Amino acid sequence: MNIREALRLYFVMGSTNCIQDPVFVLEQAIQGGVTLFQFREKGEGALVGEERVQFAKKLQVVCKIHKVPFIVNDDLELAIKLDADGVHIGQEDGNIDSVRRRIGNKLLGVSCHNLEEARQAIENGADYIGVGPMYPTLSKLDTRDVVGPELIAQLRQASISIPLVGIGGITAENARHVMRAGADGVAIISAISKMESPQVAAKNLNGSSLY
Structure with a gap:
């Protein structure tokens, strides 16, 4: 897997983020050019237990059909159970080094909000870093202060x-x-998941916006 290419249009989604059937949304988003998918089932009304596992499996099948990497947000046990392509964790989601040891050479992403966190993530084995929030967002209610593209620079x-x-x-x-x-x-949630046409939304993002 070429990590940089896989990360170009990175779609993050769970059932709580969609206004249409999530399986349909994911299929449409991939047809629009999504290059990697992160399963993130959080928030009010999120699925739990076996229902959550089965939902994740349905989305994983879509990704396998289209050869799009499927990674799991903040649930190491689920990622291992599904043999997911990787895991993404936040600063409060556990020890990075420990996660790296348990997933072996699978993809490991870590959310970072400053230079110190980024250096620590790299030292502990992160393959890539999620930087944000870039702009104000309503998709995640547990976000930190906006850091903007300036932090990436x-x-x-x-x-x-x-x-x-x-x-x-x-x-x-x-x-x-x-x-x-x-x-x-760029990692996208609602700008794809809550659009009437996720395919068109992904195409628009995958066009001149990313080049």
Whole structure:
């Protein structure tokens, strides 16, 4: 897997983020150009237990059919159970080094909000870093203060060469600013998942916005 290419249009979604059937939304998003999918089933009304596992499996099948990497947010046990392609964790989601040891050479992403966290993540084995929030967002209610594309530029200036993905409030209108700051890709939730046509939304993001 070429990580930088896989991260270009990174779709994050769970059942609580959709206004249409999530399986349909994912299929449409991939047809529109999504290059990696993160299963993130959180928030009010999120599925739990076996229902959550079965839902994740349905989305994983879609990803396998289209050869799109499927990674799991903040649930190491589920990722291992499903033999997912990787895991993404936040700063409060456990020890990075421990997660790396348990998943072996699978993809490991870590959310970082400053240079110190980024350096620590790299030291402990992260394959890529999620940087954000880029802009204000309502998709995640547990976000920190907006850092903007400026933080990505600062990380690059500090010789952070690991792949970086901007996340938080990114749209087709502002994605280019994130990429120009030095990101390898953008992570999108509602700008795809809550659109009437996820395919068109993904195509718009995957067009001139990312180049």
